[in-house]
Amino acid sequence: MDPLLILAIGIVTILGLILILKVNAFLALIVSAIVVSLLSPGAVEDKISRVADSFGSAAGNIAIVIGLAAIIGECMMVSGAADRIVQAFLGWLGEKRASWALMGSGFVLSVPVFFDTVFYLLVPLARSLFRRTNKNYLLYILAIAAGGAITHTLVPPTPGPLVMATTLGIDIGTMILVGAMVALPAAIAGLAISAWLNKMIDIPFRDDHVVGTEDDVPEVPKTTPPLWLSLLPVVLPVALISANTALDTLANAEHTPQLQVADISDWPAFEAALVGPGATPAAQRIASVLPESVRELFEEPNLDEEQKQSVITAFNDVLVQKSPMLYDNQAFDEVIDKSWKIDEALNADGVSEQQAIELEREALVSSLSQTDLDAMKVHERERFNRLLLEVTFPKLIRPHDWNTPLRQAANVSKLFGNANLALLFSTIIAMWIVFRQKKPTLKAMSETVELALMSGGTIILITAAGGAFGAMLKIAGIGDAIKEMFTNGDVTSSSTGMAFLILGYSLAALLKVAQGSSTTAMIVGSGMLASMISGVELGFHPVYLATSIGAGSLMGSWMNDSGFWIFTKMGRLTESESLRSWTPMLAVLSLVSFATTILLSKFLPLLPAA
Incomplete structure (x- = not known):
């Protein structure tokens, strides 16, 4: 069967199961992976087992990191570390710049903490600020969303960026550094459009109790840990992973195999x-x-x-x-x-x-x-x-x-800079902060961890299923078919890299509009591109493919996006108000991060020296 027809059947299967039959994303992706595998070349007896093998391989790459990140986020909430970071931003910037403080808090906290949890944490603070100032409520909640949404889609260890890095063969440290570089100007642009939307849209502050929202906001401890300790679970893994990336880059730059x-x-x-x-x-x-x-x-x-x-x-x-x-x-x-x-x-x-x-x-x-x-x-x-x-x-x-001595140092850094070990250190610290602040019983601590892993487990299943779907697309030969269509057989064409950036962005945007989940759009989009780029000279580091996909996954958020409903219900907005504020703000994040990706791919391609 023609590879492009197999691709079309795979996409229709995913969208039909999720949108029409309302099937869980995990089941939809696994079923689609099996369908693609059955239609692809290969021995009949291997067509199901290779789906399971690919699922296990994908889970092995991301399961530990996602599970640990979920525990870190929950512990930071329970211990008050997350709240301490927010209060520090407010203290540094002042009440007049509260929107910057909220955006910065969301930006930092969404690296180890899932977006919905960050929004739950910060939206009561936005309400409190409105009660003191009696203005800018929409600006405050949009600022939280701008900071949280952009790092959620571009900076590991959140699931989407982590899976993209793994699927496209990108070093985690490189993904963190470049993802943050792309995310920062987008977050600033998001804050600017939020200020404009705040002036243009008159949204009343609704102070009445809404069932099912206040109860979801965790109780903030009366005492919070010191700022340096609160930041440590976030900063330590980033520092260890980044150090590994830097040392490995320096060791590679020695070019010791070259002849004299x-x-x-x-x-x-x-x-x-x-x-x-x-x-x-x-x-x-x-x-x-x-x-x-x-x-x-x-x-x-x-x-x-x-x-x-x-x-x-x-x-x-x-x-x-x-x-x-x-x-x-x-x-x-x-x-x-x-x-x-x-x-x-x-x-x-x-x-x-x-x-x-x-x-x-x-x-x-x-x-x-x-x-x-x-x-x-x-x-x-x-x-x-x-x-x-x-x-x-x-x-x-x-x-x-x-x-060489530098290579030996890089090898040691690979141990401590491995994302799994770095996040394990961070998890231990985050749990110790909970013991330090709240002195829970061992049973209570165990329940906290289990609660975190329940949410993390769902993410792991979905991401691993997406990895299996992407692997089956590669087996189907879809990569070669699309590569031929985009490059006309010339994989060294100067326009090839730009074509793949646009393709990655467009695929992710289409998937996001169709099925609502940014994470699913990133998983499927990166799986498709990974099957296409083997042997292609892009002219830039593949990390920019990941950031273009992440940018596309922000475009077109509406009623089928869980983030839309979190913003609407927790922010106490109507659906119409969210469509006029949340949706265009995310569109700006999407366009600016994609534009930044294009500029960086041209002027900072990050290609290793020959």
Whole structure:
């Protein structure tokens, strides 16, 4: 079946189940994943099991982080840490700038706390401010929504951005930093349009009790923890994850696999092994990807220093290039085929240290060759290609030292900067703050955690089901079909990256308008784009695809969006008033964050140096 027809059937299945039959998003996504899988190529006996495998893989990537983030948010509410942050913003900015304080509070708190919880927390403060000032009520509640909604859709560990980062292969630290960069100008624009809407729309303050709203607002403790302690559950994981990203970036920038002229121990022997009559298939493959001008140099009897440097420069260019790829399965069969003997050889008597190094490198090449070479990052591809050279010419190219001091520091930071461990530290701190402030019994603390995990569990099921749906789209070959349609077969076209940004934004916006959930729009949209971009040169970091999808997921909020009803009922507005205030404010957030994404992709592409 045509891949685009499968895509259409998958989307219609999701929307039909959610909008018409009112089926839960988890069931709708799982059913749609199964439908797409059944229509896709593959053995009949694998068509259901691969859905379950993809579901498990997606859950494994996000379940711990979402569960821990839910606990952190609940504990910050119970302990008064969240309220302390809000009071600090008000204290710094003053009552005259209360809208900025509310927007800033929503912006910060929606990183670890879900949007609905943040709005529940802050809307009583907006009412209190109105009672003191007797003005700007709509501005106050829109300011809360602007700050909370934008980080909810762009900054992990909230579920949508977290799943997008995982699906598109984006480092969590990079997603946090770039997501915040895109979110900040959007939040400011949201506050500006909120002030204008506050002047244009006359909405009365309704002070009568509304059943089902006040009871949902948690009781704020009479005493709150110090500000530094209140901020710690938010700041610590961001700092650890960001430090990991920074150290890893610096280690990659060392380019330790790159060749130097001195790395070639015997140039005449190297030339003979590379282009001589006795060259192995691997050596012939390596020579074939070098530029013609470099191959001509080997016809000279003795290379001078300038010519040697030209050869080394050409090799270093080959180390990072995607096409033509240095590795070829057939050409390197000899290296791969003997890898099964490596463990046995390493344990044998009389193996010298040099032989052990060579065997270990052959084992590493064998292992890396089984990965998705096309999806390798630049530094991974550079290292793999250098290892290929070393195992092909073991006596002629000096083994490089991958584990430099900076790389070792980056490896340690990967332990503590792993999102799962960083958020576990934050969870422990958030729970300790609850014990410090409220001194609950162990049973009460357990109930608090269970309450948090009940909401987090639903999110995990939906996001994992969305991951399975995206994986089945990839198996169906939808990526290649749409890639061909958008690029006309030219994946290096300068317009390709922009086309994918627009596609990601449009898909997310369409899904948001149709089914209401920003998180579902992000999950499905990122899954679709992940199936399309393999092998495509975007011209910028894929994090901008994620922020374009997140921007699109804010567009067109109306009655099918749970956030619309939270804003309406908790804010005590009518549906018409929300459509005239909440909906256009989110549209501004959407457009500004998308425009910021485009600008950053052009002027700060974040592509690693070759």
